[in-house]
Amino acid sequence: MVALCSALLAAVLGGGLWLAARRYLRPAGRAAAGLMRGKTVIVTGANSGLGRATAAELLRREARVILACRDRGRAEQAAAELRQEQALERARAQAPPAAEGCPAGELIVKELDLASLRSVRAFCQEEEPRLDVLINNAGVFQCPYMKTEDGFEMQFGVNHLGHFLLTNLLLDRLKDSAPSRIVVVSSKLYKYGEIKFEDLNSELNYNKSFCYSQSKLANILFTRELARRLEGTNVTVNVLHPGIVRTNLGRHINIPLLVKPLFNLVSWAFFKTPAEGAQTSVYLASSAEVEGVSGKYFGDCKEEDLLPKAMDDSVARKLWDISEVMVGILK
Ligand SMILES: NC(=O)c1ccc[n+]([C@@H]2O[C@H](COP(=O)([O-])OP(=O)(O)OC[C@H]3O[C@@H](n4cnc5c(N)ncnc54)[C@H](OP(=O)(O)O)[C@@H]3O)[C@@H](O)[C@H]2O)c1
Ligand SMILES: *[C@@H]1O[C@H](CO)[C@@H](O)[C@H](O)[C@H]1NC(C)=O
Ligand SMILES: *[C@@H]1O[C@H](CO)[C@@H](O)[C@H](O)[C@H]1NC(C)=O
Numbered sequence: 001m002v003a004l005c006s007a008l009l010a011a012v013l014g015g016g017l018w019l020a021a022r023r024y025l026r027p028a029g030r031a032a033a034g035l036m037r038g039k040t041v042i043v044t045g046a047n048s049g050l051g052r053a054t055a056a057e058l059l060r061r062e063a064r065v066i067l068a069c070r071d072r073g074r075a076e077q078a079a080a081e082l083r084q085e086q087a088l089e090r091a092r093a094q095a096p097p098a099a100e101g102c103p104a105g106e107l108i109v110k111e112l113d114l115a116s117l118r119s120v121r122a123f124c125q126e127e128e129p130r131l132d133v134l135i136n137n138a139g140v141f142q143c144p145y146m147k148t149e150d151g152f153e154m155q156f157g158v159n160h161l162g163h164f165l166l167t168n169l170l171l172d173r174l175k176d177s178a179p180s181r182i183v184v185v186s187s188k189l190y191k192y193g194e195i196k197f198e199d200l201n202s203e204l205n206y207n208k209s210f211c212y213s214q215s216k217l218a219n220i221l222f223t224r225e226l227a228r229r230l231e232g233t234n235v236t237v238n239v240l241h242p243g244i245v246r247t248n249l250g251r252h253i254n255i256p257l258l259v260k261p262l263f264n265l266v267s268w269a270f271f272k273t274p275a276e277g278a279q280t281s282v283y284l285a286s287s288a289e290v291e292g293v294s295g296k297y298f299g300d301c302k303e304e305d306l307l308p309k310a311m312d313d314s315v316a317r318k319l320w321d322i323s324e325v326m327v328g329i330l331k
Contacts, residue, residue, distance in 0.1 A: 035286055036286050037062040037063070037104075038064075039132040040063070040129075040132050041063045041135065042131065044136055044138035045137045048078070048247065049247025050137055050245060052078050052274065057275070057278055057279075058282065063132075063133075065107050066128075070138075075111075076109050090104070114158045114166070115148035115149055115154065115157055115162060116150070119149075120165045121165070124169035124170060130173070131173040134182045136167065136184045136185060137183075137185045138158065138162075139249065141253075142252050142253060143252045147201070148161075156202075156214060160215045163184070163219075165329065167226070168327075174235045178234035180236075181236050181237070183237075183240065184220075184222065185240060186216045186223075186297075187213075189212060190213055193214040195218060200326075221312075221315060221320075222316070223238065223239035224316050225313070227295030238293060238295070238298060241298075242280060243276075243277055244271050245271055245272045245276070246271040247274055
């Protein structure tokens with residue numbers, strides 16, 4: 001009995017310690033401050049989750065970060081919080097004040113609704129002197145059947161088509177600013193997808209998990225086709241999966257009230273924090289290690305293999321051609 005009790009106690013204590021260690025002894029990698037000084041980075045969906053954490057980390061590296069978000073209020077709120085966090089961190093680290101005319105990073109909010117081609121075009125018309133990194137991060141996960149302003153199924157429309165148009169409209173600016181980078185946030189769930197060319201907007205039949213997987217597979221095929229097109233330009237494009245991260249992505253998933261505390265406990269213990277989940281995005285955006293690397297798939301800051309379906313170049317090309325027609329940039 002005593003043995004059992006002490007074993008239980010040890011297990012609980014050990015588990016608790018392990019959880020605490022996960023939370024507090026493994027902070028996000030402290031980056032070389034100033035690594036991104038003078039660089040302009042666009043992060044889509046930067047008001048929440050991974051995008052917000054990515055913006056925070058790039059701000060630490062002193063980048064000029066454009067938060068490209070659909071809701072100005074939510075984005076301004078996130079920007080204010082991030083600025084305050086940064087000021088506190090700098091004060092704590094007794095960092096010297098930023099030099100005159102060379103701010104230690106900057107956050108700029110710009111409106112971008114990826115569910116509206118009109119909004120994407122308007123966003124790209126605002127002149128930016130340079131663009132060093134574009135991070136296609138925003139995403140919708142397993143929403144009920146909805147259509148974008150232009151009549152596309154929401155997940156395919158936002159996760160793939162909106163970013164497809166955005167990237168194409170920003171390519172000249174990226175080329176002018178080369179060496180420059182594009183980072184695409186996909187998901188391991190691409191494995192359960194395929195590109196259903198005969199019903200891309202799922203008008204015949206909507207399966208929300210299939211459509212998420214289809215859109216994340218599209219992210220990878222897009223990356224590989226774009227990498228091919230960008231050969232020799234010094235603009236690279238890579239794609240990543242962040243792992244399972246505690247964010248607002250599950251907003252459309254209904255968890256029964258009684259199961260919620262358990263879910264919260266499990267996600268607190270086993271899911272990555274946004275700061276941890278953002279590490280691969282930040283790595284691909286800023287590390288010298290991936291200079292010149294293009295068309296690759298990453299997880300935990302390492303290259304990973306893809307299933308054959310994500311490496312089918314003819315599907316990638318076909319998807320590119322159809323996407324051009326759908327967003328109206330066919331030349
Ligand atoms: N969390 C994970 O476990 C996980 C796993 C694999 C992949 N991912 C990928 O990680 C990326 C970021 O997701 P997250 O987990 O950080 O989720 P999140 O907290 O829900 O953040 C998603 C962001 O996308 C934005 N967004 C949604 N629809 C948009 C639209 N029409 N136009 C512009 N922005 C839009 C959201 O804006 P609002 O706040 O205004 O809605 C929000 O800023 C997604 O691409 C997702 O597929 C996440
Ligand atoms: C929806 O798609 C997923 C895979 O993406 C599959 O596992 C599931 O069985 C599908 N559901 C239905 C009702 O067809
Ligand atoms: C790419 O970068 C290399 C090395 O910096 C440079 O020599 C080359 O001219 C660049 N090419 C283009 C197309 O900018």
